[in-house]
Amino acid sequence: MTSDDNTVFDAIVVGSGMSGGWAAKELTERGLKVLLLERGRNVTHRVDYPTDGKPPWEMPYGGQVPEAEVARDYPVQKDCYAFSDYTKHFFVNDRENPYETTTGNPFAWIRGYHLGGRSLTWHRQSYRLSDLDFEANSRDGHGVDWPIRYSDIAPWYDHVETFAGISGSRENLPQLPDGKFQPPFQLHCVERAMKKKLEAAFPDRRLIIGRTAHLTAPTAEQTALGRARCMNRLECQRGCRFGAYFSSLSATLPAANRTGNLTTVTDAVVDSLVYDAGSERVTGVQVVDAHTLERRTHRGRLVFLCASTLASTQILLNSRSEQFPNGLANGSGMLGRNLMDHVGGVRATGTVPGFEDTYEKGRRATDLYVPRFRNVDERDERFLRGFGFQGGAYRDDWRRGTGTAGIGEAFKEQLQKPGPWRFGMSGFGEMLPDARNRVWLDSKRKDRWGIPILHIECKLRDNEMAIFDAMASDGKETLEAAGLTDVNVASNIAPPGLMIHEMGTARMGHDPGTSVLNKFNQAHDVSNLFVTDGAAMTSSACQNPSLTYMALTARAAAAAADMLKEGRI
Amino acid sequence: MKQEQKPGLTRRDALKGAVALLGGTITAAQLGLLRQSIAAVADDAAPRYLDSKQLETVTRIVDIVIPETDTPGAVSAGVPKFIDLLLSEWASTERQKAFIAGLGAIDDRAQQAGADSFIDSDFRDQVELLRSLDREAFADGAPDTFFRGFKKLILFAYFSSKPGATQALRFDPFPGNYEPCLPLGDDDRAWFWLGYSYDL
Ligand SMILES: Cc1cc2nc3c(=O)[nH]c(=O)nc-3n(C[C@H](O)[C@H](O)[C@H](O)COP(=O)(O)OP(=O)(O)OC[C@H]3O[C@@H](n4cnc5c(N)ncnc54)[C@H](O)[C@@H]3O)c2cc1C
Numbered sequence: 001m002t003s004d005d006n007t008v009f010d011a012i013v014v015g016s017g018m019s020g021g022w023a024a025k026e027l028t029e030r031g032l033k034v035l036l037l038e039r040g041r042n043v044t045h046r047v048d049y050p051t052d053g054k055p056p057w058e059m060p061y062g063g064q065v066p067e068a069e070v071a072r073d074y075p076v077q078k079d080c081y082a083f084s085d086y087t088k089h090f091f092v093n094d095r096e097n098p099y100e101t102t103t104g105n106p107f108a109w110i111r112g113y114h115l116g117g118r119s120l121t122w123h124r125q126s127y128r129l130s131d132l133d134f135e136a137n138s139r140d141g142h143g144v145d146w147p148i149r150y151s152d153i154a155p156w157y158d159h160v161e162t163f164a165g166i167s168g169s170r171e172n173l174p175q176l177p178d179g180k181f182q183p184p185f186q187l188h189c190v191e192r193a194m195k196k197k198l199e200a201a202f203p204d205r206r207l208i209i210g211r212t213a214h215l216t217a218p219t220a221e222q223t224a225l226g227r228a229r230c231m232n233r234l235e236c237q238r239g240c241r242f243g244a245y246f247s248s249l250s251a252t253l254p255a256a257n258r259t260g261n262l263t264t265v266t267d268a269v270v271d272s273l274v275y276d277a278g279s280e281r282v283t284g285v286q287v288v289d290a291h292t293l294e295r296r297t298h299r300g301r302l303v304f305l306c307a308s309t310l311a312s313t314q315i316l317l318n319s320r321s322e323q324f325p326n327g328l329a330n331g332s333g334m335l336g337r338n339l340m341d342h343v344g345g346v347r348a349t350g351t352v353p354g355f356e357d358t359y360e361k362g363r364r365a366t367d368l369y370v371p372r373f374r375n376v377d378e379r380d381e382r383f384l385r386g387f388g389f390q391g392g393a394y395r396d397d398w399r400r401g402t403g404t405a406g407i408g409e410a411f412k413e414q415l416q417k418p419g420p421w422r423f424g425m426s427g428f429g430e431m432l433p434d435a436r437n438r439v440w441l442d443s444k445r446k447d448r449w450g451i452p453i454l455h456i457e458c459k460l461r462d463n464e465m466a467i468f469d470a471m472a473s474d475g476k477e478t479l480e481a482a483g484l485t486d487v488n489v490a491s492n493i494a495p496p497g498l499m500i501h502e503m504g505t506a507r508m509g510h511d512p513g514t515s516v517l518n519k520f521n522q523a524h525d526v527s528n529l530f531v532t533d534g535a536a537m538t539s540s541a542c543q544n545p546s547l548t549y550m551a552l553t554a555r556a557a558a559a560a561a562d563m564l565k566e567g568r569i
Numbered sequence: 570m571k572q573e574q575k576p577g578l579t580r581r582d583a584l585k586g587a588v589a590l591l592g593g594t595i596t597a598a599q600l601g602l603l604r605q606s607i608a609a610v611a612d613d614a615a616p617r618y619l620d621s622k623q624l625e626t627v628t629r630i631v632d633i634v635i636p637e638t639d640t641p642g643a644v645s646a647g648v649p650k651f652i653d654l655l656l657s658e659w660a661s662t663e664r665q666k667a668f669i670a671g672l673g674a675i676d677d678r679a680q681q682a683g684a685d686s687f688i689d690s691d692f693r694d695q696v697e698l699l700r701s702l703d704r705e706a707f708a709d710g711a712p713d714t715f716f717r718g719f720k721k722l723i724l725f726a727y728f729s730s731k732p733g734a735t736q737a738l739r740f741d742p743f744p745g746n747y748e749p750c751l752p753l754g755d756d757d758r759a760w761f762w763l764g765y766s767y768d769l
Contacts, residue, residue: 053742055731055734055740055742056729056730056734056763057729057730057731057734060658061654061655061658061659062651062655062725062726062729062763062767063729063763063766063767064655064659064767064769066658066659066660067659067660067661067664068661068662071661081765081766082765082766083766084765084766084767185747186747186749187749188749188750189749189750190750191749231743231744231745232744232745232746232747233742233743233744234762237765356753357752357753358750358751358752358753359751359752359753359754360747360748360749360750360751361741361744361746361747361748361751361760362741362744362745362746362747362748363741363744363747363760363762364747364749365747395759397738397759397760397761397762398724398728398738398759398761399724399764399767401720401724402720402721402724402725403707404707405703405704405706405707406703407633407634407699407700407703407720408633408634408636408696409636409638411634412635412636412638412642412737413638415724415728415737415759416640416737416738416758416759417757417758417759418753418757418759418760419759
């Protein structure tokens with residue numbers, strides 16, 4: 001497709017990552033003819049995972065990206081823990097994808113522009129939000145009230161978990177609702193011993209197995225899509241030939257493709273949406289060819305923006321008309337505002353005494369989770385909202401040698417053996433919605449596709465810093481209560497963005513005067529426009545958010561398909 | 570390239586080193602390993618970044634840090650040539666400079682002790698010098714030293730090599746299941762894992 005295409009699709013989905021894959025699947029399965037536009041290159045499942053299964057000695061530099069290349073092309077992406085020579089092709093080139101930040105307020109925008117987006121590189125941790133989260137804004141007055149409650153989204157969590165395949169354990173925690181789980185990965189006995197001690201000392205601090213988007217007992221539906229059980233390699237971010245973890249490429253796009261209703265176009269950079277003032281609707285999207293820079297439009301009866309939080313907002317801000325001079329569907333003035341991520345940068349580690357004679361086999365594809373315990377039952381005076389910890393037990397390996405004295409035979413032999421049992425965990429804290437944390441378009445600078453670049457101004461404020469401090473002190477206390485010695489807390493505040501849970505900027509809400517989207521992720525101002533990625537989030541909670549994007553997307557797609565059939569949009 | 574021009578340990582040097590480390594005795598098996606180790610150096614093509622004396626110095630250092638034992642050492646695992654490759658194609662200009670300067674500083678220390686250079690000093694003195702550098706690098710409150718970074722590089726290069734990962738350690742490309750709480754057992758080698766990324 002190189003010139004204007006006169007086909008009118010039932011729906012255009014922008015972005016093929018975590019949320020776009022779901023939009024494509026749900027809309028095509030409801031019989032809609034869907035055009036999926038992806039700015040990046042095509043990635044074929046299995047075929048285009050060039051580093052899958054490669055040991056370091058088959059990599060040119062043992063898995064290290066040449067330093068000059070890092071400095072030139074990946075000054076931002078390099079700070080993502082998963083960035084290496086094994087994965088760099090799933091991260092954007094920062095030089096080609098510029099953005100600005102306000103001096104003194106860095107923001108790490110970690111991205112992957114290719115078919116599948118960051119569903120290929122994510123860490124697969126999947127947690128439900130609860131009413132503690134959906135009621136948070138209305139309870140303490142920050143942000144606006146979510147227009148939905150847990151009961152609205154619960155059936156959609158069921159739906160996406162069943163299809164995606166989430167392994168986990170049932171725990172009956174009100175702040176972290178159970179889901180439709182595949183069998184959980186097992187705790188190590190070291191972790192079980194820690195759990196016992198911790199839960200005896202602090203009954204509200206639970207140590208549970210992580211809930212992760214890995215197949216442990218594939219269903220017939222998953223097997224039919226070519227997906228298999230997790231092999232516990234823990235090399236997921238290179239792409240998995242078994243399709244054992246959920247991604248657009250392993251799961252949602254194959255499902256959408258088999259309906260016969262999906263047309264996917266890659267290398268199609270969406271510049272803006274086309275708005276028709278007469279009908280008060282979007283009629284299509286403006287696309288720039290990623291390589292030829294040729295511009296064209298595609299037409300659709302509805303549009304799902306799933307380009308990821310900031311990219312979707314950038315597209316809306318760049319869609320200006322007489323009616324919407326400050327960005328499409330921005331009647332509220334809230335477009336671009338209330339950017340959030342999670343508070344991070346606290347890592348607590350310690351030594352687990354004993355267990356020298358036990359080891360393990362396999363690299364378990366999930367760590368453990370300590371669900372939120374602050375501000376659940378009792379009000380904590382230091383801060384609003386809460387945080388959780390993610391981590392696990394491991395025996396020190398050869399890497400401990402880089403931090404200890406020693407050379408020669410004895411040193412070598414010592415490093416060949418496993419070291420002491422250790423446990424490390426990192427905090428993920430909630431960030432309050434704040435209208436001052438916002439993005440706008442730079443009117444002067446454009447990228448190579450002619451799109452004005454985004455300016456991001458985001459700052460961690462008092463409540464976030466109080467959460468950061470509490471994560472450090474609670475991290476220490478938690479590990480000590482679990483029986484660990486030599487507990488050490490490294491706290492280096494992460495710049496916003498680096499937790500890779502950026503969200504907000506086109507929030508959902510009841511009131512068209514203060515929010516961009518309604519309870520079905522439908523723009524208040526434009527009835528056939530839906531935004532279902534992280535931009536829609538009204539508050540951030542402290543759980544990893546992608547499962548919620550999936551559920552919101554599936555829910556919105558079902559609603560949109562109904563509205564279309566009923567002639568309401 | 571002709572055999573004579575190839576840099577690296579000479580057989581005599583290597584024997585001298587091994588005998589010194591072993592306190593003057595050497596078994597047939599160890600001699601075999603030593604031969605492999607020498608062969609690994611000698612069979613390679615010319616260095617890309619280091620000059621032959623620098624490569625010889627690196628070779629000796631990595632051999633002292635990770636010697637041949639009942640499993641391959643850093644030399645037979647190809648670490649010297651891998652470090653040379655990293656310096657030539659992977660390292661930034663700053664790192665290249667710092668590396669050459671760092672090797673030079675090691676030579677300076679050897680000269681202060683009366684030798685012409687590190688590689689020309691007595692094997693026992695070489696080991697002693699590296700021990701001092703290591704102690705200094707890991708002393709409480711010590712600043713980041715060249716040797717500390719060098720050791721990190723050596724450990725990475727060695728343990729992520731095939732002999733390092735599969736012989737010195739155990740490597741499990743397709744675990745299948747996750748089996749917690751297994752007894753450590755007779756084979757008490759640790760599993761190799763590179764991590765998500767390794768910060769050199
Ligand atoms: C290393 C890592 C670990 C993570 N771990 C977790 C985790 O454990 N749990 C969790 O919940 N989340 C995790 N995340 C975050 C998770 O990946 C994101 O929340 C999720 O992918 C967001 O989905 P999305 O659809 O909004 O965006 P993406 O998955 O980023 O997809 C957006 C797609 O839109 C395309 N696009 C962008 N702009 C345009 C345009 N103008 N025109 C056309 N197409 C466009 C992009 O190329 C991309 O393919 C992690 C992320 C990373 C990188």
